[in-house]
Amino acid sequence: MSTTAAPPEIRPKDFLAIDHLLSDQERDIRDTVRAFVADRIVPHVGDWFEAGQLPIGELAPALGTLGVLGMHLTGYGCAGVSATAYGLACLELEAGDSGVRSLVSVQGSLAMYAIWRWGSEEHKQEWLPRMAAGEAIGCFGLTEPDAGSDPGAMRTHARRDGEDWILHGQKMWITNGSVADVAVVWAVTDDGVRGFLVPKGTKGFTTQDIHKKLSLRASITSELLFDDVRLPASAVLPEVSSLRGPLSCLNEARFGIVFGAVGAARACFEAALDYAGERIAFGRPIAATQLQQLKLATMATQVNQGTLLALHLGRMKDDNLLRNEHVSMGKLANVNMALDVARNARQVLGANGVTLEYPVIRHMNNLESVVTYEGTADIHALVVGGALTGIQAFR
Numbered sequence: 485m486s487t488t489a490a491p492p493e494i495r496p497k498d499f500l501a502i503d504h505l506l507s508d509q510e511r512d513i514r515d516t517v518r519a520f521v522a523d524r525i526v527p528h529v530g531d532w533f534e535a536g537q538l539p540i541g542e543l544a545p546a547l548g549t550l551g552v553l554g555m556h557l558t559g560y561g562c563a564g565v566s567a568t569a570y571g572l573a574c575l576e577l578e579a580g581d582s583g584v585r586s587l588v589s590v591q592g593s594l595a596m597y598a599i600w601r602w603g604s605e606e607h608k609q610e611w612l613p614r615m616a617a618g619e620a621i622g623c624f625g626l627t628e629p630d631a632g633s634d635p636g637a638m639r640t641h642a643r644r645d646g647e648d649w650i651l652h653g654q655k656m657w658i659t660n661g662s663v664a665d666v667a668v669v670w671a672v673t674d675d676g677v678r679g680f681l682v683p684k685g686t687k688g689f690t691t692q693d694i695h696k697k698l699s700l701r702a703s704i705t706s707e708l709l710f711d712d713v714r715l716p717a718s719a720v721l722p723e724v725s726s727l728r729g730p731l732s733c734l735n736e737a738r739f740g741i742v743f744g745a746v747g748a749a750r751a752c753f754e755a756a757l758d759y760a761g762e763r764i765a766f767g768r769p770i771a772a773t774q775l776q777q778l779k780l781a782t783m784a785t786q787v788n789q790g791t792l793l794a795l796h797l798g799r800m801k802d803d804n805l806l807r808n809e810h811v812s813m814g815k816l817a818n819v820n821m822a823l824d825v826a827r828n829a830r831q832v833l834g835a836n837g838v839t840l841e842y843p844v845i846r847h848m849n850n851l852e853s854v855v856t857y858e859g860t861a862d863i864h865a866l867v868v869g870g871a872l873t874g875i876q877a878f879r
């Protein structure tokens with residue numbers, strides 16, 4: 485239907501009026517998380533990044549009170565919101581910092597989801613309410629020093645000893661590893677790949693933090709070591725015995741990253757837009773130059789496209805139409821997009837673009853982890869390529 489009324493003014497930070505596509509509840513959740521990030525994350529995160537720390541002890545209960553830990557799960561103290569609303573929360577958290585979104589992803593989409601989807605009723609009762617409240621932290625151990633993209637090559641194994649299990653091996657690059665109250669650990673057994681819940685302090689289970697990272701510094705990353713750890717029969721997740729177990733959890737976390745990457749890109753674009761309006765060179769704002777306008781227009785287009793893609797995948801997930809190949813396309817596209825935006829934005833900021841006084845280089849460095857974890861860009865390209873051609877090219 486045509487109308488003579490003029491469309492609303494352009495809003496530079498919501499160029500395509502994507503806000504209009506959200507429901508009232510989605511907007512409320514988005515605004516609440518955005519306010520939390522502005523208040524609790526943005527003022528401190530540059531310092532956390534510089535120090536290589538994240539105050540999980542304070543942050544996790546605050547995120548629990550905010551309601552974002554396992555927010556897309558139902559029951560056991562979880563909010564049970566839509567996938568799209570969960571995605572929007574990830575977007576806002578990652579506009580603060582990828583490390584904070586990682587904390588929420590690993591807790592809700594990896595550790596809690598593994599228990600919620602594949603655990604026993606006792607596992608769910610024991611862990612999920614406390615994890616949703618941020619009173620207990622979880623981590624997810626899949627990657628090993630010699631098995632990253634190819635988790636099927638894992639060496640960590642578990643064997644039966646009477647009723648018990650004996651777990652032996654090593655996991656590497658594990659977010660929240662040393663602070664987790666419970667580790668969800670995937671291991672090869674005679675029955676296939678099984679998941680085990682290993683509480684902190686279990687005899688033979690130790691952790692060591694990975695230092696000298698130049699990316700995702702506001703996040704704890706650890707190595708997990710299992711030296712013939714004896715676990716009761718009840719430690720195993722009963723409902724899955726194949727790689728499908730961990731890979732199903734990755735789908736959930738990757739979905740959050742499809743949105744999260746847009747948040748990082750948006751923060752970089754907005755920093756560049758503001759800076760370009762204020763920075764004077766050759767007697768005028770750099771925003772008045774054609775070259776910077778091209779960069780700003782390109783970034784705005786990319787952020788808007790990425791947001792629309794994320795929203796589309798969110799609606800597909802809510803309508804139960806989303807396949808893991810769709811998630812792969814989303815992660816591939818949006819993380820590459822965010823890296824591109826971050827690199828362009830950094831240049832707009834000139835020398836100020838290399839300091840932690842501005843968010844851009846922090847996001848840019850973080851995104852180097854985001855493009856690698858949860859399946860590298862290459863792996864997601866191969867998943868999409870396999871779906872397009874019917875030819876699996878991993879091996």
Ligand code: TGC
Pocket residue numbers: 585586587589590624626627632633634635636659726727728729731732734735737808857858859860863867878
């Ligand atoms: P393949 O033989 O294809 O499959 C084995 C079994 O898994 C099933 N499957 C899936 N199920 C659910 N979701 C998916 N995305 C699935 N992909 C495969 C498949 O149907 C089969 O099931 P079944 O019942 O027949 O046994 O497996 P493959 O060994 O050829 O590997 C496929 C590949 C390469 C795509 C997969 O291994 C992969 O995704 N590799 C990347 C590894 C990865 O992403 N690691 C992430 C570790 S966690 C992390 O990085 C956390 S970062 C912190 C944060 O998120 O903030």
Ligand code: FAD
Pocket residue numbers: 590624625626627629630631632633634656657658659660699700705853856857858859860861862863877878879
């Ligand atoms: P590799 O698999 O060794 O890949 C190296 C290169 O080879 C990549 O460019 C890759 O794309 C390419 N490559 C591999 N196979 C192919 C192929 N078939 N064809 C073409 N190219 C290929 N893991 C967890 O389990 N839990 C966590 O909580 C966790 N948190 C992380 C946090 C951080 C900060 C980081 C950096 C990583 C984390 N990871 C975690 C690990 C992450 O999932 C792996 O790093 C990732 O899956 C890639 O594995 P890799 O590093 O061993 O690289």
